Amino acid sequence: MRLKTxxxxxxxxxxxxxxxxxxxxxxxxxxxxxxxxxxxxxxxLGGAMADLWNxxxxxxxxxxxxxxxxxxxxxxxxNGDADLGMVLGSVAYRxxxxxxxxxxxxxxxxxxxMYPAPEHIVTLKGTGITSARDLAGRRVSTEAPGxxxxxxxxxxxxxxxxxxxxxxxxxxxxxxxxxxxxxDGVIDAAFFNFAYPASAVxxxxxxxxxxxxxLEPDMxxxxxxxxxxxVPVTVPAGTYTGVDHDTLAxxxxxxxxxxxxxxxxxxxxxxxxxxxxASELFDVHPVAHQLVPENGxxxxxxxxxxxxxxxxxxxxxxx
Numbered sequence: 001m002r003l004k005t006x007x008x009x010x011x012x013x014x015x016x017x018x019x020x021x022x023x024x025x026x027x028x029x030x031x032x033x034x035x036x037x038x039x040x041x042x043x044x045l046g047g048a049m050a051d052l053w054n055x056x057x058x059x060x061x062x063x064x065x066x067x068x069x070x071x072x073x074x075x076x077x078x079n080g081d082a083d084l085g086m087v088l089g090s091v092a093y094r095x096x097x098x099x100x101x102x103x104x105x106x107x108x109x110x111x112x113x114m115y116p117a118p119e120h121i122v123t124l125k126g127t128g129i130t131s132a133r134d135l136a137g138r139r140v141s142t143e144a145p146g147x148x149x150x151x152x153x154x155x156x157x158x159x160x161x162x163x164x165x166x167x168x169x170x171x172x173x174x175x176x177x178x179x180x181x182x183x184d185g186v187i188d189a190a191f192f193n194f195a196y197p198a199s200a201v202x203x204x205x206x207x208x209x210x211x212x213x214x215l216e217p218d219m220x221x222x223x224x225x226x227x228x229x230x231v232p233v234t235v236p237a238g239t240y241t242g243v244d245h246d247t248l249a250x251x252x253x254x255x256x257x258x259x260x261x262x263x264x265x266x267x268x269x270x271x272x273x274x275x276x277x278a279s280e281l282f283d284v285h286p287v288a289h290q291l292v293p294e295n296g297x298x299x300x301x302x303x304x305x306x307x308x309x310x311x312x313x314x315x316x317x318x319x
Contacts, residue, residue, distance in 0.1 A: 029266060031062045034073035034085035041195070041285055042069055042086045042254075045114070048284040049256075049274065056273045060266075071101060077259055078106025084270075086114070088148075089253030093229030093300040107260040109304035111271055112296035114256060115195050115287040118233035118249035119152040121213035122201055123189040124182065125242070132160045132213060141171040141178040141190040149175075149193035152230075152250060156191075156215070159223050179204050189213070193252065195287040196235050205241040212240065212247040223250050229300040258304055267306025271296075275310070 033050050036042030043066055050062040062084070067073055073085030074095035087095075087108075098105035123129040129138065135157070142157075142164055143149035150172065157164050164170050171178075171187055178190035179200045192200065204210055212235060215223070220232055233251035237244050258267060274291070281288035293316035297303070303311070311317035 029060050031060065031083040032076075032081075033062050033064045034067040034069075034076050034082045035064050036067060036069040036086060038066060040069070041287060045281065045285050045288065046086055048281050048288075052277055052280060053270060053273060056277060057269055060269070071095075074102070074106060074108060074257070077257055078108055080259060080261075083258060083262065084111070085257050087255050087257050088117075089113070089231060089255055089300045090148075090229045092255050092257055096301045108257045108301055109260050109262075109267075109307075110299035110301050111256045111258055111267060111304055111307050112274070112291075113231070113298050114254045115290040115295065116231055116233040116251035116253050116298065117148075117193050117195050118235055118247075118251040119149065119156065120192040120194070120196075120198065120201060120235075120249065121156075121189060122182065122192060122204070123211050123213060125209040125211050127188050127211075129189055129211070129213060132156055132162075132215060132219070134213075135160075135189055136162050136167050137169075138188040139169045139171065139186070141173040141181060141187050143172065143178065143191050143193070144174045145172050147193075148252065149191050152193055152252065153191035155223060155227055155230075156250060159219055159226070175200055183208055195254070195290070197239050197286060201240050205243075209242050210240055212243050214245070214247045215249060217248065220248055220250060231298045231300065253299060255299055255301075257301070260304070262304060262306070264304075264306040264309070267304045268309050269306075271307045271310045275314075 033046055035046030047064040050064040053060055053062045070088040070091040073087050074091055076082035077085040092108055095102045095106045096108050142153040162168060173181055175192060181187040182190055183204060224230060231251050231253045233249045235247040235249055237246050275293055278291040293311055293314050297311050297316050
């Protein structure tokens with residue numbers, strides 16, 4: 001009898017201890033989120049995303065961390081040293097494929113595209129430049145040497161059959177220098193790569209009649225076939241003063257990536273929560289206005305199954 005009583009007391013004690021402990025299903029997920037340097041867009045936007053997830057997902061604790069951005073974040077997430085990372089689409093594609101500067105394929109999946117960075121071809125009204133073909137023989141800045149903007153500019157010029165060194169008068173100016181050269185009439189056009197609306201173009205449009213050059217649909221299709229890590233982008237009419245038409249552009253995407261091993265339900269909840277409360281990020285940076293599901297699905301690497309599930313539910317992704 002005494003043994004039985006002791007057994008009942010022990011069983012009751014174990015039950016109370018079990019009830020007091022959190023179950024595996026309710027245990028918090030502590031997630032590291034690689035962003036970028038404090039001076040860029042990634043760092044403040046990533047911090048705001050982390051705060052949003054922490055407020056609306058009680059079992060998730062996301063810590064945003066400053067990093068060297070795309071290449072480092074790809075490695076951190078691919079190697080399991082971070083759970084989420086902000087990465088340029090072209091870099092994510094190379095990491096996924098195991099191309100330079102990566103030694104082997106990394107198991108990355110996209111949660112969503114944050115925003116695209118379209119290649120702006122900027123000129124002034126009255127130059128007669130209405131197509132990239134018209135850049136032949138003109139004074140054009142392809143941006144600073146080695147920059148992302150220059151890399152994309154060379155893709156576009158090649159597609160149009162224009163040699164950047166012999167087929168036009170080429171300058172290789174920084175963003176600030178290109179803007180000043182356009183304003184002063186030193187160059188006829190300039191390539192830039194940034195999310196819209198870009199302050200450089202917005203400010204130029206306050207003193208000059210700015211024009212954006214749109215790519216022809218067939219040329220954009222050709223560019224995407226040759227460069228599958230790029231994405232099509234439409235810069236809406238009215239984004240810049242005086243530009244009253246949609247502008248079709250070649251863009252590099254900016255993604256949030258995770259490891260393929262992330263549980264489907266966790267990925268689903270992260271994406272769902274982000275889009276349900278995206279308006280709370282609008283004051284952080286103007287690019288947050290592009291956080292809509294229709295943009296989110298445009299990624300150069302496969303979406304995580306949890307992300308796919310959400311995008312199908314809201315009709316942004318179809319079979």
